[in-house]
Amino acid sequence: METVLQVKDLTKHFRQGRGEAVKAVDRVSFSVHKNEVVGLLGPNGAGKTTTIKCIAGLIKPTSGEIWLDGVEALRHPKKAMERVAALLEGNRNIYWRLTPRENLEFFAGLQGHTVGKVRGYIDELIELFDLKEKHRTPARKLSRGMQQKLALACALVRQTEVLLLDEPTLGLDVETSYELRHVLKQMAARGERTILLSSHDMHVVQDICERVIIINDGRVVVDDRVTNLMKLFQVSAYRFELEGPLGEEQELRLKELFPLLEVSATDHRTYIDADLKDGTQLYEVLEILKDGSAQIKSIGHKEPNLEEIFLTIVKGQLR
Amino acid sequence: MRYLALFKAQLKMRYIYLKRYYFDTLSMIITMFLVFLIIFYGAMALLGGATPTNSGDTLEGIVVGFMVWTFALVAYANLSWGMIEEAQQGTLEQLYMSPLGFGWVNIFRVAANFIVNALMVIVVLLLMMATTGKWLNLDVPSLIPLILLTVAGAYGIGFFMGGLALVFKRVQSALQVLQFVLVIFIAAPLGWLPFMKFLPLSLGTRLIGMVMIEERSLLQLPPGDVLFLIGNSAFYFGLGFLIFKLFENVARDRGLLGHY
Numbered sequence: 001m002e003t004v005l006q007v008k009d010l011t012k013h014f015r016q017g018r019g020e021a022v023k024a025v026d027r028v029s030f031s032v033h034k035n036e037v038v039g040l041l042g043p044n045g046a047g048k049t050t051t052i053k054c055i056a057g058l059i060k061p062t063s064g065e066i067w068l069d070g071v072e073a074l075r076h077p078k079k080a081m082e083r084v085a086a087l088l089e090g091n092r093n094i095y096w097r098l099t100p101r102e103n104l105e106f107f108a109g110l111q112g113h114t115v116g117k118v119r120g121y122i123d124e125l126i127e128l129f130d131l132k133e134k135h136r137t138p139a140r141k142l143s144r145g146m147q148q149k150l151a152l153a154c155a156l157v158r159q160t161e162v163l164l165l166d167e168p169t170l171g172l173d174v175e176t177s178y179e180l181r182h183v184l185k186q187m188a189a190r191g192e193r194t195i196l197l198s199s200h201d202m203h204v205v206q207d208i209c210e211r212v213i214i215i216n217d218g219r220v221v222v223d224d225r226v227t228n229l230m231k232l233f234q235v236s237a238y239r240f241e242l243e244g245p246l247g248e249e250q251e252l253r254l255k256e257l258f259p260l261l262e263v264s265a266t267d268h269r270t271y272i273d274a275d276l277k278d279g280t281q282l283y284e285v286l287e288i289l290k291d292g293s294a295q296i297k298s299i300g301h302k303e304p305n306l307e308e309i310f311l312t313i314v315k316g317q318l319r
Numbered sequence: 320m321r322y323l324a325l326f327k328a329q330l331k332m333r334y335i336y337l338k339r340y341y342f343d344t345l346s347m348i349i350t351m352f353l354v355f356l357i358i359f360y361g362a363m364a365l366l367g368g369a370t371p372t373n374s375g376d377t378l379e380g381i382v383v384g385f386m387v388w389t390f391a392l393v394a395y396a397n398l399s400w401g402m403i404e405e406a407q408q409g410t411l412e413q414l415y416m417s418p419l420g421f422g423w424v425n426i427f428r429v430a431a432n433f434i435v436n437a438l439m440v441i442v443v444l445l446l447m448m449a450t451t452g453k454w455l456n457l458d459v460p461s462l463i464p465l466i467l468l469t470v471a472g473a474y475g476i477g478f479f480m481g482g483l484a485l486v487f488k489r490v491q492s493a494l495q496v497l498q499f500v501l502v503i504f505i506a507a508p509l510g511w512l513p514f515m516k517f518l519p520l521s522l523g524t525r526l527i528g529m530v531m532i533e534e535r536s537l538l539q540l541p542p543g544d545v546l547f548l549i550g551n552s553a554f555y556f557g558l559g560f561l562i563f564k565l566f567e568n569v570a571r572d573r574g575l576l577g578h579y
Contacts, residue, residue: 014574050574058412059574081418088577092409095332102335109328110417110424112321138339154413 003067004083004194005032005055005162010064012050024050026218027064032162032196037188039209039226040198043314047218048198049089052166055196056086069161085111085155086164089198093151096140100131100150103139104157111158118157125153129183145176149183156193165197169204177201184208202307212306216314229309238282238301242270242294250292257284270294322427325419329431337435344439351443355385359451379453383528384505386447389440390466391473391501391520397432398425398477399494403484412577421567422560429474433467461530461537469523471552473501475559476519482566486575519555522548 010028013021025047032038042048053059055066057077066073066080073080087093094103104125108118126132129149139147148168155163168184169177181204188195188208199205205212205226212229214222222229246263254261254272258281261274276282282299289296337344359381405411417424448454480497484490505524507515516522526544529535537545570576 012574053574053577056412056416058415058571058576060568060572078418078420081416084416086412086416088409088412093413095410096408097336097339098332102332106328106332107413109324109331110414110419112324112417112419114320114324115327 001033003031004034004069005196006065006067007031007051007055008065008067010051010054010066011062012047012054012059013062023218025054025061028215028218028220030213030220030223032194034161035191035194036211037195037197037209039205039212040196040215041202041205041212041310042198042215046215048215049166051215052086052164052196052198053088055162056084056088056164057081058086058088082111083160084162084164085158085160087152087155087166087168089166089170092147094139094147094154097138099134099136099138100126100142100153101135103150103154107154108157111160113157113159118159121159122157125156128186129153143176145172145179148172148176148180152180152183156187162194162196165195165199167199168197169199169201177204181207202310206306214310214313222313226306229306238274238276238285238299240272240274240285240289240299241297242272242289243268243297244270244294246270246272246294247292250288253288254285257281257288269297321419322423325417325423326427326430329424329427330434333431333435337438348439348442348446351389352446355381355443355447356450358385359447377532378451379455379532380528382444382447382451382453382455383531384524386440386444387466387469387505387520387524387527388502389443390436390470391505392498393436393439394429394432394470394473395477395480395498395501397436398429398474399480399484399490399497401428402481403491406485406576406578409577415576422564425478425563433470437466455531456534458530458534458536461535462527464537465523465527465530465548468548468552469520469527472504472519472523472555475552475555475557476501478556478559478563482563485570486566486573488575488578516547517551519551522551 008029010025011023012025014024015021028047028051030038040048040051050059054061054064055068055073057073057080061074068080068083071079071083073084095106098106101122104122105115105118108115108122126135129152131146131150131153134142134146139150142150152165152168155165165184169180172180184197184204185208187193195208197205197209209226211225212222213220245265251263254263254274258274258276261272264271264273272285274285276285286296359378362381363378402411405414414424415421476497480490480494483493501520504518504520507518507521507524509516509521509525516525522544526540526548529540530537567576
């Protein structure tokens with residue numbers, strides 16, 4: 001597979017006044033293949049935005065290398081900018097006094113594309129982002145969601161190989177966030193762009209990304225496919241509800257098998273919480289419970305989601 | 320072709336602003352004109368029709384000086400206040416990401432601004448000449464290069480202050496003060512204090528006055544002065560641009576480009 005974005009030992013220290021430097025990003029390395037959609041996760045202040053801005057050439061790294069489609073970005077910034085566009089967090093990214101079409105034409109021109117060459121693509125984007133009705137309205141009069149969609153379209157119109165999206169759904173209400181997610185999903189499905197996306201919203205990441213890189217405290221702590229990550233954390237939590245008390249011998253046998261198992265009891269009920277790796281362990285538990293007097297009332301099972309996985313990893317880091 | 324596309328995009332944006340916000344454009348022209356009337360008739364009342372100015376020692380000098388000031392002010396504001404506006408609306412980082420380079424983005428911004436600016440100044444100039452009855456020599460082939468050279472100094476100052484704004488953010492009051500310092504540069508009495516030609520805008524204003532009031536052509540101007548103007552403008556424009564690049568680098572190092 002062809003690598004189009006490679007970050008090698010990226011480090012950024014910010015000097016704060018006369019005090020010591022703060023390490024925002026610390027030897028971060030990862031690579032993204034052509035047309036891959038990768039999520040960049042991490043708690044606030046983990047270094048996501050700094051990483052993205054370094055790739056976009058907006059922040060000068062302290063050390064490290066950034067390769068964009070065979071071009072070393074720090075040595076050849078102009079050439080690198082032909083290969084990357086970004087939608088940045090917390091910014092409007094667009095001209096409020098221009099209409100959607102005028103914005104799109106301006107950003108195409110900024111990239112050096114002549115209007116004639118991109119006209120067809122601009123029409124396509126206006127269609128895709130549902131901006132047709134509003135194509136004569138200045139951007140400031142559009143809804144927040146529309147503005148964000150336009151900002152994304154303005155990044156797309158640059159027609160770069162790599163697209164960086166920093167918190168694209170931040171600050172949007174549930175409905176528009178869903179709408180934007182839908183467009184992103186469509187884009188990802190078309191497989192035309194290589195996307196690095198940072199988000200707090202696990203739904204966005206789980207929905208769109210094939211792979212996630214989790215950074216914490218400026219360092220990469222996980223870099224794996226979403227499906228692998230889900231499998232790895234397939235420590236499905238089961239809860240057994242029993243009518244009546246659990247026998248002493250049974251409890252001992254269970255704890256021998258699963259040291260982390262927890263037993264709690266109310267007047268008539270007993271609850272057993274256990275993390276089971278797979279189906280066979282479930283039968284082992286049932287085997288032990290069968291010998292006792294208590295009757296099984298129910299067995300509950302919960303699938304983990306990416307958010308829990310993320311929290312588990314980050315908390316583990318903190319410990 | 321890519322550079323032409325970038326220039327066209329910038330020019331089109333300026334044109335759209337001018338047209339869509341015609342009320343702003345109109346009120347700017349009217350304000351300029353009113354300020355001019357106050358200065359002109361004020362000077363006439365005070366000095367009985369003869370003011371010691373930089374170019375020509377006459378009321379015509381005020382017309383010329385005011386025209387240069389209009390040019391210089393818009394040039395300066397476009398880069399200094401303009402940079403702040405772009406940072407606030409979050410488009411500065413997008414401009415910065417142009418593969419043609421932030422330098423070219425700004426050079427074309429200046430060029431587009433100059434063209435649109437010229438259209439507005441012509442309107443103000445015609446209004447000024449019509450109300451005062453002082454019809455000046457409009458030798459366009461001589462005036463264009465002279466005005467370009469003169470205003471280049473104001474763009475240099477604009478770049479300098481724009482760079483300052485990127486790093487220090489709160490420079491609004493300094494920006495306002497400088498707008499009036501431009502008046503001092505333009506009205507510098509070169510006949511009395513010749514060393515003031517080392518300042519930006521001063522000598523250029525005088526040479527423009529020679530063309531418009533004394534009806535000389537560019538070739539009839541003292542060659543030494545024209546050469547000095549070229550050097551002076553190149554110096555201030557170059558210095559401003561260089562310092563801007565310097566501040567831009569600092570902003571990029573500290574991650575300040577997107578903050579405001």
